[in-house]
Amino acid sequence: MPESRIFQKLLLLLPLAYTPHPQLPHNDDGDREVQHWNYEYYGNDWGGTCRTGLRQSPIRLAVHKSLIVPLPRIVFGNYDKKLRSPLKLVNNGHSAHMDIPETRDNSKPFIAGGLLKDRYIAEGLHFHWGSPNWRGSEHSIKDQRFDVEMHIVHRNSRYTDLKEALNHKDGIAVLGVMFKIVQEPDSVFPGLNKIFAQLPKIKKYKQEANIVGSLTLGQLLGNLNTRDFFTYKGSLTTPECEESVTWTVFSQPLPISFAAVSRFWNLRSNDGYRLVNNYRSIQPRNSRPVYYRTSTNQISNLIG
Numbered sequence: 001m002p003e004s005r006i007f008q009k010l011l012l013l014l015p016l017a018y019t020p021h022p023q024l025p026h027n028d029d030g031d032r033e034v035q036h037w038n039y040e041y042y043g044n045d046w047g048g049t050c051r052t053g054l055r056q057s058p059i060r061l062a063v064h065k066s067l068i069v070p071l072p073r074i075v076f077g078n079y080d081k082k083l084r085s086p087l088k089l090v091n092n093g094h095s096a097h098m099d100i101p102e103t104r105d106n107s108k109p110f111i112a113g114g115l116l117k118d119r120y121i122a123e124g125l126h127f128h129w130g131s132p133n134w135r136g137s138e139h140s141i142k143d144q145r146f147d148v149e150m151h152i153v154h155r156n157s158r159y160t161d162l163k164e165a166l167n168h169k170d171g172i173a174v175l176g177v178m179f180k181i182v183q184e185p186d187s188v189f190p191g192l193n194k195i196f197a198q199l200p201k202i203k204k205y206k207q208e209a210n211i212v213g214s215l216t217l218g219q220l221l222g223n224l225n226t227r228d229f230f231t232y233k234g235s236l237t238t239p240e241c242e243e244s245v246t247w248t249v250f251s252q253p254l255p256i257s258f259a260a261v262s263r264f265w266n267l268r269s270n271d272g273y274r275l276v277n278n279y280r281s282i283q284p285r286n287s288r289p290v291y292y293r294t295s296t297n298q299i300s301n302l303i304g
Contacts, residue, residue: 191219
């Protein structure tokens with residue numbers, strides 16, 4: 001091929017080789033500007049965007065690889081109080097996200113207990129899910145992924161906001177709740193259903209929808225057994241993946257219908273593509289201690 005033809009082809013390819021990355025206004029866990037990223041490679045291409053270290057999340061969880069210790073139960077402060085309206089569910093391009101406001105009596109929901117040494121104030125929640133052919137939880141339990149994982153993000157009350165909290169190893173506490181598709185769920189969770197009902201209204205990036213009616217954070221936990229949980233020191237699972245998180249992941253999945261989960265699969269990313277499989281790949285444990293709290297009669301069932 002003549003050199004002039006080769007040069008012309010190279011000129012045509014140059015725009016494809018370099019595409020500027022747009023800036024997003026926030027990620028799933030805070031109001032910080034971060035470089036453009038997506039889940040096409042499950043976070044394995046986040047180099048330069050996601051920090052690296054020995055405390056990255058998510059990880060594999062298993063009772064027989066955990067230290068079974070008598071930790072305090074998780075305390076849920078103001079989780080039974082109605083949140084102030086309006087409550088907005090937002091498609092932020094990576095997940096369905098909801099900021100957690102004060103309650104109607106001007107208090108803030110918070111958690112304490114477990115590995116937490118301080119009180120942690122609820123800031124927001126979001127979800128991770130799979131696709132029609134793949135389960136989408138971020139953590140696995142006994143090498144099993146679940147269909148959806150909900151994260152309720154809290155900041156240490158010692159710090160003024162999420163931005164400051166992310167700079168400290170004890171800055172953030174996240175509750176991880178698993179959902180499992182069952183053919184006929186034996187429980188109905190009105191609080192969660194209020195959120196799921198709004199998903200069709202936020203299919204596109206930046207679309208918002210108001211949650212109808214009153215809502216408490218406790219209603220989002222349904223009848224979850226909060227006495228049994230894994231807990232460890234880790235990171236955010238979205239860029240910039242700061243290692244500032246104490247994770248509490250409940251071992252019991254909540255039953256959920258196929259119809260509810262399928263609503264997540266219709267959401268679109270900031271690029272306009274279907275927002276599916278929005279979970280980060282499992283990260284190395286790196287000899288970190290993982291603790292498990294449970295009642296004695298549950299241990300044999302979980303190990304076996």
